[in-house]
Amino acid sequence: MSETPRIKKGPEREYVLDEDPEIGEETNKGNRYTDCETQPENEAGDMKEKSVEDTDKKEVDTEKKAKSKKRLKKHGTKNLADLLSRKNNILQAMEKQMEKVEQDLNLKEDKMLRMAAEFENYKKRTRREWELHQKRANADLLTDILGVLDDFGRAFESAEDTEDRFFSGIRMIHNQLLDVLAKAGLTEIDAEHKEFDPQFHEAMGESESDEIEPGKVLYIVQNGYLLNDQLLRPARVIVVKEKNGPQSAPDASENLE
Structure with a gap:
């Protein structure tokens, strides 16, 4: 094949x-x-x-x-411009919102500061009012007690036997009462033979004196007192006057009568 x-x-x-x-x-x-x-x-x-x-x-x-x-490219450029525009709008809206929030915070902060200041002033005012009220209450009470002290003074002046044991006991009670009142802020005005001061003294009359200079307190008719350095009651006194001078107030002897 x-x-x-x-x-x-x-x-x-x-x-x-x-x-x-x-x-x-x-x-x-x-x-x-x-x-x-x-x-x-x-x-x-x-x-x-x-x-x-x-x-x-x-x-x-x-x-x-x-x-x-x-x-x-054409659509991308347009879309990019749209995105940038939207972004700017969003940023502007956010900035406005942030400014508004910041303003609200500032207003609230100012309001809180004012409220805190007002509350602090309220506390101070309330404290002052309470202290003033307390002082007034103490003043009213002590003013009533001053009458008792005056009674003690008159009793001591009229006592004949100052060596008596009963009199000595009364004197001790009087001193204890003065100590208690002193702790409450009460002090006696030292006016005898001091220069007359109309702020703390009340002239009840004038009298001549060979020993005390004119214009000074000759003697005390009623004791005066201070409460926490504030005048509670002026001291009522007799003031020495110039010899042969005009009499501007009743004589001491007339007041004593």
């Missing part, structure tokens, strides 16, 4: 021609040459058409890409 002749065409394809016993060798040879010449021409045409199509396709793709980029 004879081998089938093969004719190679190109690096990848090959064409096989079978010998037909009914056809002569020349015919087969002609067929062999016809195939060898026709096939390369067809393949070259196909490759050329394919190359043209690929080139056209690339150009179309390039044009589409360019248009797409242009569209994206």
